[in-house]
Amino acid sequence: MKKLSPNAIGLAAAILSAVCMLVIGVLAMFEFRMEAFEMMKTMHIWFDATVVGVLLGMVEAFVFSYVVGYLFALLYNKLA
Template sequence: MLLLGVFGAVGVYEGAVAMMEQWHLFFEPTVVGTVAGMVEAAVISFVLVYAFAWLYNALAR
């Protein structure tokens, strides 16, 4: 997401930047938007990995 934010700020990969803006609520090709998108992705990833680990441990018993 960091690379896409940097490339989007200079006008490269505009199609990928548009898709990322659709998928992530806070992502924009600015410094604040890139950091906010990275934080959003980290939170979503943590929740999904935690749920997967919980399910795995519940089924492993």
């Protein structure tokens, strides 16, 4: 059975979540899809409908998702 690369899985998850935060943040700046923005704002401390808030939310999502993806791949490799 092939092993997962923890770094690759972590980076893939991190990039995907950062892009999602960017899309949600930009849509919120135009007051579109505010439900998604409000939901993400409850989970991410620095996420806001400003340029700085979107960038900080992207960084936060990137770091958190990288750690979770990395740990997931490590656990998968250990159990597989």
